[in-house]
Amino acid sequence: MIAGIRNPSRDDQSLRIAGLLAAFGGSIIFSLFLAGATHNLPSIWTANAVVIAGLLTLKGNARWVMLALVGLTHVAIELIAGVRVSFILLVVPQDLIQNVLIAWGLERLGLTNHMRSPWGLARMTAVAAVMVIVFSTITTVSLALARGKPMWSGWADWIAPNVLGLFLAMPTTIMLMDRRHKxxxxxxxxxxxxxxxxxxxxxxxxxxxxxxxxxxxxxxxxxxxxxxxxxxxxxxxxxxxxxxxxxxxxxxxxxxxxxxxxxxxxxxxxxxxxxxxxxxxxxxxxxxxxxxxxxxxxxxxxxxxxxxxxxxxxxxxxxxxxxxxxxxxxxxxLGFADLVALDPNLSPDSRRRLDLISRAGRSLVEIINDLLDFSKLEAGRMELDPEPLAPAVVLRDALAIAAPAAETKNLALRIEIIGGDEQALFLLDETRLRQVLLNLLSNAIKFTRDGGVTARLELSGQRLRFEIEDTGIGIAPDVQARLFQRFTQADSSISRGYGGTGLGLAISKALVTRMGGEIGVVSAPGQGARFWVELSATPARPTPELDSAAPQPSNIRGARVLLVDDHHVNRELGYALLTLGGHEAITAEDGAAAVSLVRDQDFDLVLMDVHMPVMDGLSATHAIRAMQGPKARVPILALSADVMPEQIARCLAAGMDGHLAKPIVREALLAAVARFATPSSREASQASLATP
Known part of the structure; x- marks a missing residue:
């Protein structure tokens, strides 16, 4: 009947009924004893309150069993006390009916749902007291009329003990019946x-x-x-x-x-x-x-x-x-496709097919990079590295990178610089800014069949506004609101017709937001689109060169490079790219062999894979750094498919000087060799011996 008391077992119900009967009988005996000792002096009547509490806390048929037993107990005690039978037949049924109606009314009013709260219990007791007054009035009036007395005779003497008994006995019995109270x-x-x-x-x-x-x-x-x-x-x-x-x-x-x-x-x-x-x-x-x-x-x-x-x-x-x-x-x-493309005897059809392979491979690399970037942004691990740079230069670089894709579609690329000095420097993250611009340029070229793409930069004080405008298919207004959400494209036909993951714009928005800027789009179907990026940037001064005497890539001679990789295909590809770049390449298939070669020979640079049998790249790097003399200082560059930030950090922590991600891009590989390679220790030692 009540939600506030847990459902008890059958044995528990029996114990509760027994306890209620004992309390009921004891309360009647106590009240009758006081009444008899004081010549029917009304004091307190708690029996009805015990019955009401029992009806509220018992479940199912146990309530009716308890009700029948308390009725019999009440009759028996009254008979033993010498009370008139007419009084018993009038009062006992009325008490039982009164108690049932009060319990039912409290439940219907929803007052039994919060009995573990002091205010809930107080509200329930107060309402029950009002009901007791009503029903007790009916009982006293019927008794008075049955005895031929005035209607209200004895009313006050009857009401006070019942109400006081209710206020005391009903909450008490409920507390004793609920074992959850601690x-x-x-x-x-x-x-x-x-x-x-x-x-x-x-x-x-x-x-x-x-x-x-x-x-x-x-x-x-x-x-x-x-x-x-x-x-x-x-x-x-x-x-x-x-x-x-x-x-x-x-x-x-x-x-x-x-x-x-x-x-x-x-x-x-x-x-x-x-x-x-x-x-x-x-x-x-x-x-x-x-x-x-x-x-x-x-x-x-x-x-x-x-x-x-x-x-x-x-x-x-x-x-x-x-x-x-x-x-x-x-x-x-990608590596062997680029190598085969260098063959001058390649037929036009073969070159076209090879170009399709390269494009598909690069598209897959872009998808992987997008997924990794988005994962880093979601995890909050995308850190910015601002440095002094000219936004106009970054925009021109991005346009130059995107130019080949535009040329294949015969699209015109234009750049406009509005206001300010093109050489003005601002503190910006060059890599991430270029990534955003390339995303917008790539989308513009991808969705434009005819016409061209215009890249625009407006310089106004510390405010930078980039715009990438195309003459492509345009974007419907209802789609523009969700363009910058992850995995979102205009419709399913976009991904089928143009490819992509739908992450580029989401990543761009996250990067622009991280840089403290805003990104948006203005477009209409069939009228092209204009994506804009606004940034607030701090003016900066050029960073002084720390090592002006450092050799320039164009002055670096052919380096002697140790290429370490457990995959023979990767070794073959790396060997070919290094050789074509004018360098001498020696290969090793695991870290242990690399350590042995470095110990016995001199190298200008070590290109080290990370995951290898026998000894991995990190352990091999530790072993090389533990050597004596110049060999411990040979530059080691990670050449690995591990590109997550924590993976790159482990490489640097192991003693490597840098990281080059796979798939290998020929230009990036040769640039890294030119940057990291130093004169071999062998030549350095020979030079020192030749010096008088």
Whole structure:
């Protein structure tokens, strides 16, 4: 019947019924004893409150079993006490019906759903008291009419004991029936018994001698509440009241006129004592429950955070593995395609087909790079590295990179610089700015069949505005709002007709936002599109050259390079690219062989793969750095398909000087050799010997 009490088992229901019958019978005997001892002096009637509480806490048929048993118990006790049968037949059925209707009404009003809250229990008790007044009025009126007396005779003497009994017994019984209530500072049974005894003895002493000292009962009562919780408060107040009423009668006697006021005063005081103790106990219990919920919520949040971190780590590892496994065969596909393209005897058809292979391979590399970039942006690991640069130069570089794709479609590329000095320097991340511009240029070229693409830069103080305008297919207004969302394209035909992941614009927006700028688009179907980027940049001065005497790539002679890779195809490709670039290449298939070669020979540069059998690249780098003399300082460049930031960081932490990602781009490889290669230790030693 009530949502606030858990569903008990059948044995538990039987125990509850037995407890309710004992409480019901005890309350009737106690009230009849007081009435008999005081010549029908109305004091307190708690029996009906016990029955109402039982109906609210029992489940199913157990309620009706309890109702039948309390009816029989009530009749039996009244007969034993010598009460007239006519009175019993009139009052007992009315009490049972009254109790059922009150319990049903409380449930229908939804007041039984928050009984563990002090305010919820107080509201329910107050409404029940009003119902008791109504039904008790019906009972007293019917008794008066049955006896031939005035209608309202005995009304006050009947209402007061019933209402006081309800305020005390119903919350008490509910507290005792709900075993979920736990004390704030749990005490043992003997400690609670000692506290209850202390309260009872204090109550007897106070109400026997001087009721003005009754406020002293609050101290031991609250102590019992702290140690025993709401159920202890219920037991304590009932015990105190049971001891206090006889003490009051002993002090003032059984004269009706003299005993009525102090007796009701004692009952009202215990109702107040119970209300204070119960409210304090339930508030403390609620605080403890909220603290437990907070602890569970914090533990759940920590678990969720750990799960999210584990999922993010698994995602990163998955992306790193997939990237590595795809880049390895792409290295061979793109590398050998470029080598074959150098053959002057290649037929036009073969060259066209080879170009298609290269384009498809580069497209796949772009997709992988987009996925990795987006993963880094989502994880918040995309760091900016601002440096002094000229935005106009970056735009021209991006346009030069995109030019071959435009030439194949016979599209005109134009650049416009508006206002300011083209050579003005600003603090910007060159790599990320170029990435955004290339994304926009690539999209513009991809979606333009005829006409051209215009790249525009407007310089105005510390405000930079880039615009990439095309004469392509345009974008519908309803699509523009979601263009910068991940994995989004105008419609499914776009991905089929033009390819791509739908991540480029999402990455561009994230990068522009990270740089503190804004990105947007102005377009209409069939009228092209104009993408714009606005940035606020700090003016900067040129960075002084730290090593003006460093050799320029054009002055670097053919270097002696050790290429270490466990894949024979990668070794063959690297050997061919290095040889065609005018360098001498020596190959090794694992880290152990590389360490041996470095120990026995002199090299200008070591290109080191990371994942290899026998000894991996990181261990080989540690071993080389542990050598004596100039050999420990030979430049080592990671040549690997591991491109995640943490993977590159591990390479640098192992002692490598840089990182070159696979698939190998011929120009990037030769530029890296020119940058990192130094005169071999062999030649350096020979030069030192030749010096007088």
């Amino acid at each position: 004390p704030l500072f749990p005490a043992s049974a003997w400690q609670l018994a000692m506290l209850t005894t202390l309260v009872v003895v204090s109550a007897v002493a106070i109400f026997t001698s001087d009721p003005g000292l009754q406020a002293l009962l609050f101290a031991p009562a609250m102590l019992a509440v702290f140690r025993g919780g709401p159920r202890a408060a219920a037991i304590l107040v009932i015990a105190s009241l049971a001891a206090s009423i006889p003490a009051v009668l002993h002090r003032v006697g059984i004269d009706r006129d003299l005993a009525l006021a102090p007796l009701r005063h004692a009952v009202v005081f215990h109702v107040m004592l119970f209300a204070v103790c119960l409210t304090a106990a339930m508030i403390l219990e609620r605080q403890k429950r909220l603290q437990a919920l907070l602890t569970r919520g914090r533990d759940a949040a920590r678990h969720a955070q750990a799960s999210a971190q584990a999922a993010n780590k698994a995602k990163s590892e998955f992306l790193a593995t997939i990237s590595h496994e795809i880049r390895t065969p792409l290295n061979s596909i």
